[in-house]
Structures are given as C-alpha cells and as structure tokens.
Amino acid sequence: MDNQIQIENYKIQKPESWAGNVEDQELINRIKDSDFAKKQIEEGRDYCYFLDKKYYTSNTENSEYVCMAYTLNEPANLERASVTDIVVEENEVYNIHRISVLREGVLIDKLPDTKIKVLDSENQSSGGVLSSNKKINITIKDLRLYDVLILEDSRIKPFTDRDFLRKDFSKYVWVSPDNYWAYGNFKFTFINDRDEQIAYKKTFFRDEKGDVLQPEINYLKKGEKFIIEEENYINPVDAGREIFPFVDFATDKNWTELSNYFAPIYEEIFNKSSLKDFAPNLVEKLDAIIDQDEKLQFAIEYVQNNIYYIFNADEMNGHKPQEPSVTFENKQGDCKAKCVLLKVILDYIGVDSSVVLVNFHTDYYIKYYLPSLLSFNHVVVKINYKGEEYFVDATIRDEFGLIENRGFIYFMHYLEAKPNQNLSTRKAYKYPYYCVDEKVEFNAQNTTGILKLTTTYKGNRANAMRRYFKNTNKREVVDSWNNFLFYSLNYSSDRNGTDLRDIFKDALIDIVSDDKKLNEFKIHYHAKIENPYYVDHQKNRFLMYFDRNLVKASARDFMHKDLPFWHNFDSEKYEISLYTDQKIDTEEKYTVQESTINNPYFDFTSRKKITKNGATVNIEYKPLVNLEIPQNDFETFRTDHHTVADSNFGLGIDIIEPGLMNMLKFSFKKRFK
Template sequence: MDKQIEIGNYNIRKPEMWAGNIDDQELTERIKDSEFAKKQNSDGKDYCYFLDKKYYTSNTENGEYTCMAYTLNEPANLERASVSDIVVEENEVYNIHRISVLRDGVLIDKIPDTKIKVLDSENQSSGGILSSNKKINITIKDLRLYDVLILEDSRVKTFTDRDFLRKEFSKYVWVSPDNYWAYGNYKFTFINDREQKIAYKKTFFRDETGNVLKPEINYLNQGEKFVFEKHNYINPVDANREIFPFIDFATDNTWKDLSNYVSSIYDEIFHKASLKDFAPNLIEKLNDISDLDDKIQFAIEYVQNNIYYIFNADEMNGHKPQDPAITHENKQGDCKAKSVLLKVILDYIGVESSIVLVNFHTDFYIKYYLPSPLTFNHAIVKINHKNEEFFVDATLRDEFGLLENRGFTYFMHYLEVKPDQELKTRKPYKYPYYCIDEKVEFTAQNTIGKLILTTVYKGNRANAMRRYFKNTNKREVIDSWNNFLFYSLNYSNDRNGTDVRNIFKDASIDIVSDDKRLNEFKIQYKSTVENPYYTDPKNNRFLMYFDRNVVKASARDFMHEDLPFWHNFDSEKYEINLYTDQKIDTQEKYTVQESNINNPYFDFTSRKKITKNGATINIEFKPLVNLEIPQNDFEKFRTDHHTIADSNFGLGIDIIEPGLMNMLRFSLKKRFK
C-alpha cells in the first residue's frame, strides 16, 4: 500500500518499524488450504489462515498490531466483517495498513470500497461518564460469502503529561484466543522497548493431561521480545469449566514499592489544605452533631449524596486525585476525588481511615497478576472504628445507616494507600443482622384465605428496596409480589395461566417504616385469596408456602474446575404460619421434617410447631460471606444446599377431608404408605 492518508483519529498508512512489513506475495503464499484448513471447511467452520498480534511498549507510547486472514463462510461473520466499530482513547490513533480480500485466487484491495466515519463516543455523558474517546465506524462494501478477508491494522497511544502513570508503568494481559476459531498459524509477540525491565507471568496453562501448570515468571529487558506461536491450532480450553490461559506483562515491581509510589502522590494532596480552610459551613454542621457514630454517617452520606460522581475516563488513567477543596467547591469528582474528600472529613472528626485501591471486575484475578498500579480502576475508603474494618464506596448514592448498618460491598483484594504495603486480602464477613426478616401469615377459613407478609429489609437489601419502591409504579410492585406468591403457594401447578390479579384479590403493599439510621426498611403486603388450597390431580388439598429464594440454585448448579465458588449470600430469617379451619395430617413426613445444617460456610436451621389446624416454621440462614469456597470443601457445601432444597425451604400441610369415608381412606393411606 503506497498511498497514505492522515486524518487524525485514524490513518491509512504503512506499519510502524516495530510491527514489520509483509508484501502481497508473501501474504498470498500464507493463505494455503492445508489438510487442517480443509477439515475445518468440511466441518462447516470458519477458519483463520493466520493471526499475527504484536504489542509494543515504550516510555512514550503503547502500540498494538494485528494482521490476519480469515474466511467469510458464515453469513454472520460476513455481516460482522462488513460493518465494525473501533473505539480509540484520547491521543490514540487507529492505523489501517491493509484491507483486502482473496477472491478466486486474486488479491483485491478493498480500501477504495471502505467508508470510514469518526463519531463521538459520549453515549453515557448524561450519567456522569465523561470521555473524549472516539468511535471509528468502518463499512466495507461488496464482501462476499467465501471471500478470505485480510485485515492489517494497528493502534498507537502516545502518552501525554496526564498519562504519567503509563509512562512509568506498563501493564498488558494477553488472553489465549477464542476456541471457536481454528488457526493455521497463531503468533503473539510482546516487544519491550522500555528502559525498565518487564516481568511476565504465564497462568492457567495446562499440561497434556489437562492439569493446570504452576505459574511461570520470566523477564524482558529493553529490546527483548516474548513470542507465543502455534500451528494448526485450536485453543483446547473448555470455556464452560476452565479459565482461558493468560499472560500478565507488567513493569517489574513489588507491591511495597508501588504503595510507596502511590501514597506519595496522595500525601501531597492531603497536605494542600485543611477542612477548616475550605468548608467552614460543613464544619458547623459536623460540630452540631454530638454522637460520633452519627457524625460518621453524616460524613459518608454528605459525600455520597451531595458530591456528584463524574467518571472521567481520561483522568482515571492516572492515580493523581483532585484537590479536596476543588471537589467540595465544584460539588463533583471521580472516585479518587470523592474518597479523598471523605477521608479529609473523617480525619477532622478523629476517625481513622485510608484510601484503598480495588478492581471489582477483576477481583478474582488480582492474586494471580503481577504487582502493578494499573491493575486497579477504583478507589474506596477503609474506616477503622470500634475495632472493626468497614469499606465505604463514596461514589454510591441513596445509601443510609450507621456504619455497622450500611450495605456491604463485596470484594477480596485491595492495596492500601499507605507506605510499605503489600496486597491485602479482606477477611470473610458474617452479617450482624438479618438482611431479610420476614413473617408470613396465611389463614384459610371456609373458601377464603387471608394473606399477610411483613418484611424488614436491612443493609444492602434496605437500600435496594428503598430505591425500588421510590422508582417503581405501585401497581407494578404489587404484581411483582403477586407473581412471587403465585409460585410460593404452588398455584402455578393447579391454576397456571390464570391472571394473578384474579387470584390475589384486593392486594395492597405499604411501607410501614423507614429507619435511615438503623437502615431498616419495613413493608407489609396483604391480599385475599378465593380457594386458598392447592389441589392435586387426585383432588387432595394442601396449604403450602415455599420461598424459593431460600434455595440457592447458583450453589447447587455450580460447575467449574478453576474458579472457586464466590460466596456472597445474604443472611435471612423467615417465620411462616399456615392456619386452616380443617383438620390436617399432623404426622405427614414433610410437614414435620426439620433440619439443622452446620456447614463451615453457613448455618441453616428450620424448626416447626404443628397443631391440629395449622403449623409454623422458623427458618434461619446465616452465611459466612466474602470468600471463595475451596474446591475440596465445595461438594459438602453443595450437598448441604441440596438438603435445604429437599422441602426445607418452606411449609406444606395436608388437609384431611371431612366425612367417614375420607377418614377411612386417610387411615388406610397412612397404614400402607
């Protein structure tokens, strides 16, 4: 390709020196139908003749290069190839080197048939997400089924002063390719042109028998390359049960060195100004509060609800936070800015706190990654109070309660912004309260049932339910509860297809109380049910209430060889009362069945009280959360959840129909059961 076009966000030009160069003849020679290629085509699969990927890093720029040739044998692939979007960051340029097709053995340049548009990528700006990213839309005319599409492109990010962290540190994670594709040749090259040494760590690679190999760490000096190459290659990973092998590349450092580097940046910000200087009105409000716990609550909710959260993608590239005086004056800031302001306020009221760096999205992988400040994408606040550690995300909104009553944020790994810190693992957690505390009363008399549900939500549940009731139409809320009860009372099995509004008459739901200090949100649902009994195909009647939320399907169904099960269930308590004016079978196996499970990761009890006209069950579920269940403990954990699902998640009572013949039939049934 001789013609070069310089646009700004994209260029049509030759590759950079580090990417190398390939001419048309060499390209055509590499697209050969080997026996491996013919087999893929005969199996009806798309095939990639070759894929060359290169990643280049220096102290002034990062670059990614790709050259590939693949078949368009499937209409879906033809569609995707015809129209595509590329998103580039600020000061990042997308370079097109070659767009061609090999059609009937003839190489055809498709750049003249390519239309390129540059669009703003600001679709979330109304939600406080600011970004100067650009979206490059590429449309290629006249691609045909059975063409071989050849794409050669690169993207280069040149560092500005705002990218000071990227100048100092490099991080790149290579993940093994999608196992849908078959590759004649797959090649990945990492090129280190930095002054600093780059470490790389190979993780979740397997031996020939499928066993995970021990992670392997090696190093690249300036000018050295790492190459991963495979021929006639299909990634053997089982995507449903295994983690794709990956290689983490990062500037060689220790967590302790990194914590010293980052903490020095934050210390400079903390010492710029005191709260007394820039927020005298806020100090007046704090001084008017006598109780320290109430002061902490006020401080957290002031920052969460009065400082608008702006995620500035460009500024998040570095770890330098905004001055807290500016955050307070402008009433807006990103996660770093809001966290710093909250810490400054906590410092003023004498509460020990620190900033911690996290990445909720890749939390599981952090323990496998090499040390790098670029691992983290979020900042929150750690508070030490009453000999307990609390973690507060200052970017959240509409969260309430004293510190111990607030919602719990799930994550495991973090780096504290203090000198000489190692990567830390958060302790497992046991809720000091029930997230759900519900009482169910269902009374059947003659042919009418009266149903009352009284529920207290706490912590995360209270915050979520408060938002739900605030933002959801009342009729929609009632329908949601009706649908839930339709299954809980087993009506789905004897009146399926019936409008739930015709089953639950005069249904209402009201907020009983909302205590924002205890963070308790209490509601009550009431309805009348005509024909309250579930009737089986043999006309046997039952009064039933089984809450399927108690059954943790994710624990029972979990299957993975590499990922441990992440335990994050809420603590729950239920009291279910079923009453009737009919006689019931007080000895029925499942009616009287109780359970007591003491698993290392949760306690579960169900206790019952049976009378001649009704029964009560008390269910308590107390999990130990925010931890991974080790694989050697998981089968016992799964089995215990199967036990809960075996009729221990609710209550059912059998009605003994009146009349001599019914009594005799019931007696015979019990005798020969």
C-alpha cells in the same frame, strides 16, 4: 476512497518498523487450504488462516499491531466484517495498513471501497461518564460470501503528561484466543522497548491431560521479545468450566515499591488545604452533631449524595486525584476525588481511614496477576471504627445507616494508599443482622384465604428496596409480589395461566417504616385469595408456602474446574404460619420435618410447631460470606444446599377431607405408607 480529509484519529500508512512489513505475495502464500483448513471449513467452523499479533511498549508509547486473514463463509460473519467500530482513547491513533480480500485466488485491495467515519464515543454523559474516546466506524463495500478478508492495522498510544502512570509502568494481559475459531497459524509477540525490566507470568496453561500447570515467571530486558506460536490450532479450553490461559506482563516491581510510589501522591493532596478553610459551612454542620456515630454517618452521606460522581475515563488512567477543595467547590469528582474529600472530612472528625485501590471486576485474578498499580480501576475508603473495618464506596448514592448498618461491599483484594504496604486480603464476613426478616401468615377459612407478609430489610437489601419502591409504579410492585407468591403457594401447579390479579384479590403493599439510622426498610403485604388450597390431580388439598429464595441454585448447579465458588449470600430469617379450619395430617413426613445444618460456611435451621389446624416453621440462614469456597469443601457445601432444597425451605400441610370414606382412605394411606 470516500474520505476527502485525513482525520487525526486514524491514518492510512505503512506499519512501524517494530511491526515488520508483509508483501502481497507473502500473504497469498500463507492463505493455503491445508487438510486442517479444509476440515474446519467443512465442519462449518470459521477459519483464520493466520493471526499475527504484536504488542510493543516503550517509555513513550504503547502500540498493538494485528495482521490476519479469515474466512467469510457465514452470513453473520460477513455482516460483522462489513461494518466495524473501533474505539480509540484520547491521543490514540488507529493506523490502517491494509484492507484486502482474496477472491478466487486474486488479491483485491478494498481500501477504495472503504468508508471511514469518526464519531464521538459518548452515550452516558447524562450519567456522569465523560470520555474523550472516539469511535471509528469502518464500512467495507462489496464483501462477498467465501471471500478471505485480510486486515492489517495497529493502534498507537503516545503518552501525555496525564498518562504519567503508563509512562512509568507497563501492564498488559494476553489471553488465549476464543475457542470458536480455528487457526492455521497463530502468533503473539510482546516487545519490550522500555528501559525497565518487564516480568511476565504464564497462568492457567495446561498439560496434555488438561491439568493446570504451575504459574511460570520470567523476565524481559530492553529489546527482548516474548513469543507464542501455534500451528493448526484450536483452543482446547472448556470455556464453561475452565479459565482461558493468560500471560500477565508488568513492570518488575513488588507491592511495597508500588505503594511507596503512589502513597506520596495522595499524601500531598490530603495536606493541600484545611477543611476549615475551604468548607467552613460543612465544618459548622459537623460540629453541631454531638453523637460521633451520627457525625460519621453524616460525613459519608454528604459525600455520597452531595458530590456528583463524574467518571472521567481519561483522568482515571492515572492515579493523581483532584484536590479536595476543588471537589468541594465544584460539587463533583471521580472516585479518587470523592474518596479524598471523604478522608479529609473523616480526618477532621477524628475517624481513622485510608484510601484503598480495588478492582471489583477482576478481583479474583489480582492474586494471580503480577504486582501493578494498573490492575486497579476503582478507589474506595477503608474506615477503622470501634475495632471494626468498614469499606465505603463514595460514588454510591442513596445509601443510609450508621456505619455498622450500611451495605456491605463484596471484594477481596486491595492496596492501601500508605507507605510500605503489601496487597491486602479482606477477612470473611458474617452479618450482624438479618438482611431479610420476614413473617408470613396465611389463614384459610371456608373458601377464602387471607395472606399477610411483614418484611424487614436491612443493609444492602434495605437500600435496594428503598430505591425499588421509590422508582417503581405501585401496581408493578404489587404484581411483582403476586408473581413471587404464585410460585411460593404452588399455584403454578394447579392454576397456571390464570391472571394473577384474579387470584390475589385486593392485594395491597405498603411501607410500614423506613429507619435511616438502623437502615431498616419495613413493608406489609395483604391479599385475599378465593380457593386458597393447592389441589393435586387426585383432588387432595394442601396449604403450601415455600420461599425459593432460600434455595441457592447457583451453589447447587456450580460446575467449574478452576474458579472456586464465590460465597456472597445474604442472611435470612422467616417465620411462616399456615392455618385452616380443616383437620390436617399432623404426622405427615414433610410437614413435621426439621433440619439443622452446621456447615463451615453457613448455618441453617428449620424448627416447626404443629397443631391440629395448622403449623408454623421458623427458618434461619446465617452464611459466612466474602470468601471463596475451597474445592475440597465444595461438595459438602453443595450437598448441604441440596438438603435445604429437600422441602426445608418452607412449609406444607395436608388437609384430611371430612367424611367417613375420606377418613378410611387417610387411615389406609398412613398404614401402608
């Protein structure tokens, strides 16, 4: 072997007793080219002769064991097998039991051909992400196409004092294997060696017709095992439209018991020291602000912008937060630390708040999971103010506005750091303002058009645009708007391939105002356009402006059997005016077409005013967001979005060309239309 020194992050040794022991001849006997195997290999599918996976949990460690043999019949698969990276957490050890290949019926030990390097798994420290993880790089020499690679390894994670939550609670989610692979034998075993009973919940398993079965909950006492085993197995899940079956394992507790476990941890930290004692200068600034709304805004933005966010992966494994005095003194902390400091400040100014646990990434699944504190990976602050609930992420920077004008965080489930709590579900939300309020004016005179856009952004949109304009080159910003307008004005249909800077002459975009209390960011765009009309193949001229942001493609195209549609669109308002010195068709169907949609999940209206030389449309889109659309309501929801897309997301006017023949042509067209 190429390694002279044994490094503590990995070892080469035999498996633990709970994992069992596999002899060489047993491996060879299990690698048989059955009719099923031959069929998969002939079809070009990567084939796994067997996969034996075991998860072991006790009050002192979590461990995972894998023994598998799979084909290297594809060059890409051979490349991936030749060089592998294994990331281990602090105090976790990667144990290598066997690396072999079966080549032309002969079992060959590849450990002598294996080179192992241990690297720091650290590439984001400049962004405040700290981790003691290590990356174990494994390179296997002389792997050949059509080898059968045999890997046997395990990961052992002994608990330290820092892992007090893992000591007290178990959490593991088994997900059915990728449906790309075919398996001769697939086996998963969960071994409970803890003193506490572990519950397990089977979810999204299906019957022979493919219909989802009701979730099934059972229990494992100390020393008991849960086993899933399949022969000649290909996962039948339609990955694009179905959720993979999974089994959730968790220490048998309810939400109230869990909240009573961790709420005292936070309460102790809240009461460690007084804000007056460790932050007198901050208290002085707070006391100097008379208006309570402004005081609340200052408190939130102080923690967001003045306390540096450090994500310490090791400390996030537990739920014990840093003391607020330490966070304030060091001017840095993770999400728990920042939220605790914010709550202490809010307590001082008399604003009711609480720390809540969330998981934005797996929010949808929390309602299916068994109760567990280990289901959460983030902490935010819930604020009750003037009869409304607000949620603030203390780790975000450059957010502005009085509390009612700040950005909205999308998620549904949370657990408060208070005694006797249950899992809470947020209410649906309707924006009290328009996230985008835009006025468009396009005036065509002779062969020139003047285009003006004035846009006001609020909430999340204001924060995002403020950052975009701050961090983006001015020329790039203008080009981005030009590109959007190229499609909105339908120039993509008659002058595709033309340099946009040659179409939108003298284009300028300026920030008109930036109100940090209202959280309103207002911009103005101006450009001159030669040949402003879109011209079709019959040489007919049109003025068009259709804002495709109003067409919600994700709603129209959504197809999933298990996942409901997550509704998170912004509220929008547009006033679009098109003027010309030419005569227009004031009765053209799509020019005069208006719409009113009153869906339970969004209201949409378009109203028009037509004159002999132009038209104006006012469009308002008001969604009810932060909710899942029930499947029974979704087709109507989709149909209503198709209605929006049916020429109700903008305005178009037809030019009546001057001259007797053109007038006769127009009259003939109207008569037989």
